[in-house]
Amino acid sequence: MSLSIFGFQALWSPYFLGVIIILTGLYFFVTVARRDRFKVSEPLQRSEAIYFILAMILIYVIKGSPIDLMAHIMFTYHMVQMAFLLLLVPMLLIKGIPWWVWKAVLEIPVVRSIFKVFGQPVIALFVFALMFSVYHLPVLFDTIKLNETYHGIFTFILFMSAFFMNWPLIHDVEGQPKMKNLYKIGYIIANAVLITPACALIIFNPEPLYATYTDGETWLKAMELCVPISTLAGLSLSGPELFNNMTPIADQQMGGVLMKILQEIIFIVVLVRVFVRWWREEKKNEADITEKALREFQAAKKQSEQY
Template identity: 55%
Template sequence: MVPISIFGFVALWSPYFFASLVALFLLYLLITVKWRDRFSGSEPLKRSELISFSVGMILVYATKGSPVDLLGHILFTMHMVQMAILLLVAAPFLIMGIPGWIWKKVFSVPVLGSVLRVMTKPVISLLLFSAMFSVYHLPLILDTIKLSLPLHAVFTITLFISALFLWWPIVNTIGVTAKLQGLHKVAYIIASAILITPACALIIFVDTPVYATYQSGESWLQAMALCVPASTLGTLASAGLSGPEVFTKMPILYDQQLGGVIMKVLQEIIYGVVLGRIFINWFRHERDNADELTKKQLLERERLSMYS
């Protein structure tokens, strides 16, 4: 097998993308620490927020800037690992990493705030993400997107934004939009798991390779141009580089099916962790507010007894 190092440093580590993320992180620190006093209603940056944002940024680079991204264009399995980590792990960490006072200012922008309030409504955000994820992995759509750098960039960013909308009702704490509580969160997570199952099932149970950009030939070489400099790719193509089979012994169909399985397994693990945290927080809330909840129940019973 040929090592992926033949693609060179730029393709493996995406230094320009790394520099962009570093600049974004420095801007985050300037706004939340150095320039914070310039904003009304600002609050000191919490350690948990800094950690969450840092983890989110590291995961974004790991999935879209490290060799994982290159492997995601060679193996469909790695593409699905990318999707799971970027959309289901990095997205909620970034939401939690941005201080609440910044989110409040974002939601206070007249037009933008109105749009965000609509898009983060639980039903809309749930259906939007599920639809975009499913459409993205239709063979015709995925192959078309992977053959165009502008389309790939626009659709990836849009899909990631839909993932932010998906997680907003679960993790936001600012109170400017409705936040799901208790069993509603559980139902929301379960519904999300169910809605993307058909897309994963089609990938898992199809008996032929369906993605032209993950097979040998011109389409695969064109798709590799998304992460490999044209000069490097041209040199390798002229040297006889033909397709993903030179990098792996895994048959294309097995790679495709394994990708669907891994996406579903990772989703279940991630959602299981989230559900566990929801149950723990719910239990703590019930325990810490037992007296208050009991009083409310007694008052409600007295009110109902007056009408019986």
């Protein structure tokens, strides 16, 4: 059955697209037109603008395009959505917003207090792993998917936990604590390990876990999160199997596997970049130490010749 039966609004979320466009315009207004209002600022770099635009495009694709609708029909799409929303979008936003904007935001007392706690690498790491695991507990997952308010609140909390998890890895804000590159490597590996149990539970469970993807009545109720109720009332639907040829257990397993694969790919890319930066710094330090030792040797030799 075609997804077009759900209508244009459910497929393309025009209001959400409007929000994305407004946020993008506000970004350039603040970083370009009103840059002089900041105590410290620099011209907006092309790379920063690209990162931010990519973040906005990705947010719309995974939350405003038909992919979001499919995420309510197939668990596989849900997990792909989660992978990009939690592991890639925060990185793009952190890199896309100039450091001097972050610095101004972090000077706000409330924000500074929040970052002081949740910006700590160990806390950020365990909070994200906990939130991700708790979110995918069947009872809580189905409850959240059936209530728009719960879904919005928990998605926001989960996203913020992902943001703080990525913050120590990515940020370049002057005056903020930074992890050494060697520590970042261990941090990335620890992150991959901590969310593995949740993915394993999803992949290796012999039975479908989520009623919102298996029970027709529950699924139809969950669809109200992305399809207008008036549209659903005019449709005769029995369940997600009308749009999905996979069995529920195969769909669940595929979702868990893809989540883990995408996580590994994203983390490997970050790991390689961190390792290269660490290697370059080590080589630079080695060259500086050698040069310093050579100068000291020459100075000592010259002094001994004078005597």
